[in-house]
Amino acid sequence: MGQITAGMVKELRDTTGxxxxxxxxxxSETDGDMDAAVDWLRTKGLAAAAKKAGRVAADGLVSVVTxxxxxxxxxxxxxxDFVARNEGFQTFVNDVAAIALAEKGDAEKVLAAxxxxxxxxxxxxxxxxxxxxxxxxxxxxxxxxxxNDGVVAAYVHSAVAPGLGKIGVxxxxxxxxxxxxxxxxxxxxxxxxxAAKPEALNIEDVDSSNLERERAVxxxxxxxxxxxxxxxxxxxxxxxxxxxxxxxxxxQVFVIDGETKVRKVVENxxxxxxxxxxxxxxxxxVLGEGIEKKEEDFAAEVAAAVKG
Numbered sequence: 171m172g173q174i175t176a177g178m179v180k181e182l183r184d185t186t187g188x189x190x191x192x193x194x195x196x197x198s199e200t201d202g203d204m205d206a207a208v209d210w211l212r213t214k215g216l217a218a219a220a221k222k223a224g225r226v227a228a229d230g231l232v233s234v235v236t237x238x239x240x241x242x243x244x245x246x247x248x249x250x251d252f253v254a255r256n257e258g259f260q261t262f263v264n265d266v267a268a269i270a271l272a273e274k275g276d277a278e279k280v281l282a283a284x285x286x287x288x289x290x291x292x293x294x295x296x297x298x299x300x301x302x303x304x305x306x307x308x309x310x311x312x313x314x315x316x317x318n319d320g321v322v323a324a325y326v327h328s329a330v331a332p333g334l335g336k337i338g339v340x341x342x343x344x345x346x347x348x349x350x351x352x353x354x355x356x357x358x359x360x361x362x363x364x365a366a367k368p369e370a371l372n373i374e375d376v377d378s379s380n381l382e383r384e385r386a387v388x389x390x391x392x393x394x395x396x397x398x399x400x401x402x403x404x405x406x407x408x409x410x411x412x413x414x415x416x417x418x419x420x421x422q423v424f425v426i427d428g429e430t431k432v433r434k435v436v437e438n439x440x441x442x443x444x445x446x447x448x449x450x451x452x453x454x455x456v457l458g459e460g461i462e463k464k465e466e467d468f469a470a471e472v473a474a475a476v477k478g
Contacts (some may be wrong), residue, residue, distance in 0.1 A: 243320035275314030323356020347443030
């Protein structure tokens with residue numbers, strides 16, 4: 171048979187619930203025969219998670235790991251907090267986070283990498299864990315930050331173990347100054363980011379569609395006041411500046427002292443660390459953010475259980 175296509179891999183994955191790399195290997199081993207590939211996965215125990223694949227996995231853990239000038243952020247989901255508190259699951263997430271750091275946040279390379287202490291890839295180990303634990307899980311996302319000179323600092327909110335929790339933040343600070351002091355500053359800024367939820371680093375980085383949507387709302391609000399157009403324009407520009415102070419990290423008021431803008435905090439840090447400091451990047455993950463969670467009707471669930 172010809173080339174194994176991405177569409178074939180997706181179809182087999184949808185059918186069996188097995189991992190992408192497993193499906194690709196199954197199709198290669200069976201010369202592209204879909205039915206034979208399903209059987210191949212079943213014989214390897216890799217389709218055991220098929221019935222669980224449709225269940226929503228919105229819990230789990232966010233992991234952060236840093237190593238001086240580099241850091242990685244990772245989210246792996248499970249269905250329940252019970253699994254997230256499982257030591258085996260925590261070890262798996264920590265191991266994969268270390269791989270994400272080594273692979274510079276490249277998700278495809280992470281999933282294809284060898285999982286420590288086994289003959290499986292990370293993707294295959296995830297599938298094995300699903301079959302073993304009996305709960306759907308998913309590798310959702312990972313990213314990495316790095317600086318040439320400086321530090322990548324981290325913070326985990328609602329930590330259940332070192333480096334593991336519900337909210338994870340990475341902050342990249344570039345400077346030739348004192349690394350220990352940079353690390354302390356970076357952690358404080360990361361804590362601010364966890365609480366203040368900035369959407370962009372600089373004003374220039376604000377999503378243009380979000381900005382235009384905000385501007386349109388503000389214009390309509392100003393017009394309802396009955397003011398002339400030239401006054402409306404000034405009113406809107408003032409409110410846009412306020413909008414930037416809400417969503418742009420460097421324009422936000424630092425939550426640690428409640429009065430200084432983050433931009434000024436970074437500028438002022440130069441005197442303490444012994445060199446200019448640049449906040450070059452940040453990343454913030456919130457566990458399960460954006461995942462559609464099924465609302466359970468407890469009464470209906472009990473009724474269904476009674477009916478058997």
